[in-house]
Amino acid sequence: MNLPDCLFCKIANKDIPAKVVFEDETLIAIEDINPAAPVHVLIIPKDHIVSLADIKPEDETVLGHIQVIAASLAGDLKLADQGYRLVNNCGEWGGQTVMHLHYHLLGGRHFGWPPG
Ligand code: 5GP
Numbered sequence: 001m002n003l004p005d006c007l008f009c010k011i012a013n014k015d016i017p018a019k020v021v022f023e024d025e026t027l028i029a030i031e032d033i034n035p036a037a038p039v040h041v042l043i044i045p046k047d048h049i050v051s052l053a054d055i056k057p058e059d060e061t062v063l064g065h066i067q068v069i070a071a072s073l074a075g076d077l078k079l080a081d082q083g084y085r086l087v088n089n090c091g092e093w094g095g096q097t098v099m100h101l102h103y104h105l106l107g108g109r110h111f112g113w114p115p116g
Pocket residue numbers: 007018019030031032033034035042088089095096097098099
């Protein structure tokens with residue numbers, strides 16, 4: 001399902017351009033427009049899911065697929081040896097600004113902990 005006014009639905013539909021890193025039937029991976037690291041890819045399910053707080057049992061397959069593709073992309077992007085971070089920001093306090101579920105694949109520098 002797609003929402004007409006959702007940024008990531010529009011990107012998944014190719015109504016708004018993005019630098020596509022990977023795409024298949026269920027998800028699209030694009031370069032973040034405002035990268036927070038040398039590698040910053042957004043992994044976005046094509047179906048509109050608002051946030052991690054909104055997932056349903058039937059979303060389990062696509063959520064698992066996102067992790068498999070994240071690991072595969074991290075390998076392709078030469079991040080696996082030094083390490084990388086896969087992040088989901090959920091809701092206002094989690095820092096989510098686009099209300100369509102997505103994961104940030106970040107790499108190419110050292111990340112601190114705890115996050116800000
Ligand atoms: P959030 O804060 O919701 O976890 O992450 C949203 C991300 O989407 C941010 O890192 C932001 O830079 C990125 N973003 C916002 N608008 C666009 C856009 O139009 N194109 C792309 N490629 N990324 C975007």
